[in-house]
Amino acid sequence: DYIRWQSSIVHSYYDDQDQLGYQDPLYKGRTALFHDQISGGNASLGLARVNLQDQGKYLCYVSTSKNNQETFVTLTVNGELKS
Ligand SMILES: *[C@@H]1O[C@H](CO)[C@@H](O)[C@H](O)[C@H]1NC(C)=O
Numbered sequence: 001d002y003i004r005w006q007s008s009i010v011h012s013y014y015d016d017q018d019q020l021g022y023q024d025p026l027y028k029g030r031t032a033l034f035h036d037q038i039s040g041g042n043a044s045l046g047l048a049r050v051n052l053q054d055q056g057k058y059l060c061y062v063s064t065s066k067n068n069q070e071t072f073v074t075l076t077v078n079g080e081l082k083s
Pocket of ligand 1: 034037042044
């Protein structure tokens with residue numbers, strides 16, 4: 001299976017493992033797939049410590065032996081500025 005979440009490279013996964021060599025440094029240490037659920041068809045991306053800059057459109061591209069599929073997900077971030 002091959003999964004890629006991208007705006008720049010947010011997170012990529014292939015050969016049964018995370019492949020983060022080309023990950024955008026903005027996302028370093030903040031992304032995770034749910035590895036135990038990938039085989040069941042769950043390619044969800046976990047994103048920690050979300051900030052306003054994360055807002056926008058993300059492309060999720062999934063390729064398996066059976067087919068290829070891509071979907072855009074729009075992330076909206078609502079927040080309050082605290083001083
Ligand atoms: C995928 O797994 C995550 C973590 O367990 C869960 O929050 C999410 O709802 C799951 N998505 C689907 C489509 O099952």
